[in-house]
Amino acid sequence: MAFVPFTGVDSLLAEHAAALPQPDQLCGPFAARLAVVGLTGRYRRAGPVPDVAAFARVAGSAVWPHDVPGARPPGAPPRTGQWPGLDLATGGRTAGTSADGAGRAVEQLSGGMLAAVPASGSWTPDRLRGLLNGLTGVPVLPVANLDTAWLVSSHASPESLDAYLATGDDSALPAAEWSVGHFVVVYGREDGPGGTLLALADSYPQLGEAGRHRQPLPRVAAALARDRRRTGGLLLVTAAGHRETAGVAVRAAGLEIEWWDNGTRAR
Template sequence: MGLLSAPEVRPFPGADRVLAAHEPPQPDLMCGPFAVRTALAALVDTRALPSLADLAHAAGSRTWPEDLPDARPDGAPSVPAPFADDLPVAGSADRSGTDAADLVAAVVTVTNRDVSAVPAQGGTPEGLLGLLARLGDLGPVGVVANLWTGRVGHFVVLWGLTDEEVPRVAVADSYPEVGDEGLPPACRLVGLHELHDALADRGLLVLVRTSDSPVATELVGAAGLSSEIWHG
């Protein structure tokens, strides 16, 4: 299913390639590498996309020896990562997964500095909308959002805005269980204020060509958001 199944969404440049590369479900605790790999498809030829294992290694993703069902939506089954035994084990369950700052570094590493991830955090819902609406100025762009689900931190991909008077944001999640009918698998529409609330103390990673990162940083600042990275 592709963009034609969601005609109400104005996709970000490169979103067709993002959705083509979006292959849920994610392996357990790998939402960060999963989201970044999916978003990178906007900027990197599919044949050159790094593997999920390569991204997890580059970002220092951490595993946990026991199943953590609270890290998944209700009803979502465990999907062990086939490369999990090659990753470090976290010191505690709440330290498993991947930090945003490590994903920023991993993007640079796996793309040989061709792509950079520009952080964007804080601001107001209106500022967030202003930033998302201006992303088309950058050409192809991948947008990763680090959300608080109410139970855990979770990385997803944003791929467009609706044409409604008060736009909603199109989200590509890593779990089919949270998808909306009529949208591509594991995708849903989220209200702007709901998204802004879920981003509190976290933020976006805007993936752009490294040559465009100064312009992306300027757009973040002009929208009233900070380009400082958060922890977690």
């Protein structure tokens, strides 16, 4: 059982460790920025990395200017220092970042070096697996927009996750510690005789090991599917020259190259 990283993991994880935690309500810009840093060294050569607030402005993110403790995992304190200058949401449920807004930020703030290819539709474990298999050899970092309630606990023990890899049975794994619409970066996979784990770079140090945790692929598929079709999806961040290749993989997996409605109005 070997871990297979996606492209740009060393840069991604170095930036991830330095950037934690995300500002409240800005998980989309946080994840988009990490993917951009992971896939291009341009920023490190050309000057400072645009901050999460810059990604939020380009994405059209909006914040609800009140504390919403349930929007953070247990133990995470509020962090609002990057809110000034951002649009205001009309309510807590409409705060955040639309999927297409996150994609726009990726393309603009990478200087056109990267493409943001959406994958949406009726998510199943087979379709998610097929998409990831189809992207083998493509420089890509998937950003998942999902419902955390469908995941397992980010603190599931290594022994229990290894047992899942061997058997494919995730029924004994503990439930997720929070429930919210969320963006995370998928940075690798681990295939076992019975199941596959996906490695997530999350946005709070209280989750997993300093914001990194492994999740069973079927749980990630369920978290993308949510309760209603086309409310979650994958934003495939790839080199601009691979836009069409990524699109072919999306269609071959039985999915659609269309943005989904995560409940936040596109701006």
